Amino acid sequence: MMYFEDIVVGSKQSFGHYEVTRDEVIAFASRYDPQPFHLDDDAAAQTHFGRISASGWHTCAMTMAMLVENLEANKQAGLGSPGVDQLRWVKPVYPGDTLRCESTVLEKRRSKSRREMGIFKSHLTVFNQNDEPVLDMVSNGLIRVRDEDAPIVD
Amino acid sequence: MMYFEDIVVGSKQSFGHYEVTRDEVIAFASRYDPQPFHLDDDAAAQTHFGRISASGWHTCAMTMAMLVENLEANKQAGLGSPGVDQLRWVKPVYPGDTLRCESTVLEKRRSKSRREMGIFKSHLTVFNQNDEPVLDMVSNGLIRVRDEDAPIVD
Numbered sequence: 001m002m003y004f005e006d007i008v009v010g011s012k013q014s015f016g017h018y019e020v021t022r023d024e025v026i027a028f029a030s031r032y033d034p035q036p037f038h039l040d041d042d043a044a045a046q047t048h049f050g051r052i053s054a055s056g057w058h059t060c061a062m063t064m065a066m067l068v069e070n071l072e073a074n075k076q077a078g079l080g081s082p083g084v085d086q087l088r089w090v091k092p093v094y095p096g097d098t099l100r101c102e103s104t105v106l107e108k109r110r111s112k113s114r115r116e117m118g119i120f121k122s123h124l125t126v127f128n129q130n131d132e133p134v135l136d137m138v139s140n141g142l143i144r145v146r147d148e149d150a151p152i153v154d
Numbered sequence: 155m156m157y158f159e160d161i162v163v164g165s166k167q168s169f170g171h172y173e174v175t176r177d178e179v180i181a182f183a184s185r186y187d188p189q190p191f192h193l194d195d196d197a198a199a200q201t202h203f204g205r206i207s208a209s210g211w212h213t214c215a216m217t218m219a220m221l222v223e224n225l226e227a228n229k230q231a232g233l234g235s236p237g238v239d240q241l242r243w244v245k246p247v248y249p250g251d252t253l254r255c256e257s258t259v260l261e262k263r264r265s266k267s268r269r270e271m272g273i274f275k276s277h278l279t280v281f282n283q284n285d286e287p288v289l290d291m292v293s294n295g296l297i298r299v300r301d302e303d304a305p306i307v308d
Contacts (some may be wrong), residue, residue, distance in 0.1 A: 037234065061187070081210060
């Protein structure tokens, strides 16, 4: 199990393989983002998307699925996330695309209000099968500290 | 139909009503964010969440559902979003919560590279039934320009 102390600033990871299907794109968009360009090829053809593309929030959800699958293999004492500093849907994600992730740890620090947790910031980019970035974000993760009695130094 | 020209900087909207069910929380998390504290009450009790909470990305998806439902009533010539500047999951969202949204338009400008579209920035806060903010973000929206031959002024 990986704790706050084990997070290495500057470390990089490459992971994930997600095949985006038309059925899943339409199912997600129907429920959560039923804008015509996510549901209908003709409507999408009248926009810069050209054809049905995945809801941006669906891309985030698929990215999370890849992240959590990666955590299964590299278990972390994760405690959720306070949020994302910047999230960019760089290019549309289309049915038939295959996604993968690259991440770099940017910084980490102990929480001052909750001794049992630390926070780390990562830069995450999602690529499609043509190695084009489709999603880019700086995310924050909370993680348990192994030794919470250790002094908090800045 | 509302176009770029109709977006009023400073205008506020209050909208949405989303009842968060345990089944939906578990269904979303099972597929996209299967961390124990989103799926299992005992595991969640060992974290600061206390009990099962919704995936943050699920909260984003439910928020999008409220936004799009609001757009049905106030049709916009929307063209998707390039991204979100800041996204904060301020408090956990729990099964049984009821969510609603408040938004304010912060700024707008014409796209220089694509004359047919403009971009506007909004501050969006999602509240639970106790009027506690649970999600806060600054989002960017693309929208069609009614008169794309109009000069682009900064």
